[in-house]
């Protein structure tokens with residue numbers, strides 16, 4: 001179809017229940033356009049992580065469909081899943097889940113090297129990813145000797161080195177001091193990727209994501225302009241979302 005852009009991400013009728021039988025996703029529809037930055041909000045237990053784990057096929061089998069730039073996430077098809085995992089980079093909440101090599105540079109090289117990238121191309125990817133997160137000077141350090149905020153940046157770099165189309169971040173601002181929080185926001189804003197950010201940090205969502213989606217009870221409860229959603233007190237209260245005391249989304253988003 002001429003003039004119709006393929007969505008970066010299309011989730012259709014996604015359902016999932018954990019083995020104990022309790023449904024965590026009850027029919028989720030979500031479409032992200034290429035280059036969009038979207039916050040995924042919702043109370044504890046809403047299903048946010050469960051949704052994220054479907055985006056590269058870690059969880060599957062409950063029904064519905066996920067497509068990344070038109071390519072279906074087809075569990076069982078190893079080649080398709082490898083391609084999906086190249087396209088969708090997930091930065092988990094705890095950077096230590098993603099860092100396990102002796103040096104920062106080796107950690108960043110690990111993903112692309114696994115894809116068969118070698119030599120000058122591999123070096124270029126590592127350099128580019130470390131520069132993007134401002135960690136070039138730490139390339140030869142032991143990841144576990146870095147501060148938490150620095151380790152989170154390196155975790156972002158490990159994913160960027162895969163040159164993903166979609167970057168998914170789970171609580172990127174948690175445990176960061178105000179300066180690190182702002183610096184990471186600047187980094188994320190500068191990246192030419194589609195971004196889906198799971199967060200309880202509503203001012204961060206407002207700062208980074210023009211659009212927000214509220215997930216509650218495994219269903220999409222609202223989807224729209226972040227400032228408008230955050231300004232709707234009843235909506236926010238109804239989904240156990242609380243702005244920091246004195247924070248005015250209308251003024252901050254202006």
Ligand SMILES: Nc1ncnc2c1ncn2[C@@H]1O[C@H](COP(=O)(O)OP(=O)(O)OP(=O)(O)O)[C@@H](O)[C@H]1O
Nearest residue numbers: 018019020024042043044045046047048049050051
């Ligand atoms: N491994 C698991 N086994 C069984 N139930 C699970 C498992 N992981 C999550 N759940 C349940 O699935 C539901 C959705 O959980 P999920 O972790 O996706 O929510 P969330 O929105 O990410 O929450 P939070 O904001 O607390 O991280 C919850 O009821 C949770 O208890």
